[in-house]
Amino acid sequence: MATPGFAAGAYASIQGMGAGNLLRKPLASTGAGTGSADFSAMVGKALEATADAGRKADAQTASVAMGRSDIVDVVTAVAESEAAIETLVAVRDRVIAAYEEIMRMPV
Numbered sequence: 001m002a003t004p005g006f007a008a009g010a011y012a013s014i015q016g017m018g019a020g021n022l023l024r025k026p027l028a029s030t031g032a033g034t035g036s037a038d039f040s041a042m043v044g045k046a047l048e049a050t051a052d053a054g055r056k057a058d059a060q061t062a063s064v065a066m067g068r069s070d071i072v073d074v075v076t077a078v079a080e081s082e083a084a085i086e087t088l089v090a091v092r093d094r095v096i097a098a099y100e101e102i103m104r105m106p107v
Helices: 004-014 039-065 073-102
Strands: none
Touching: 039 073
16 A cells, blocks of 8 residues: 655666666755655656656767767766656656545545
8 A cells, every 4th residue: 555655765776777867966855844855846857857867878979970979888878867857757656545435535
C-alpha cells in the first residue's frame, strides 16, 4: 500500500539514481519553516533536468553527424536521457498510485 511518506521517499531516492542532474540542487523550502520542499518547484526541477538530458543527447548526436564527437559520447548521453525519463515516469506512476490510494480511504 502506498503511503504519503512513500512518495516523499521516492523523490528522495531519485537523488541517488545517476539520472543526470535530476533534483541535484537543494530544493526551496516552504514559508512554514518546516523544511519541506515546495512540490511544484521539485517537479519543475525534475522536468527541467530531464529536458536538459534530452538536449544534451541531441547535441551529442549532432556532433557525431558532423564528425566532431565519438559515438560513445552519444550512447552515454542517450542512456542518461533515457534514465532520466524512466525515473520521472516511475515517480509519476507512484505519485498517482499514492493519490488513488488516498482517494480510496474512508473519510
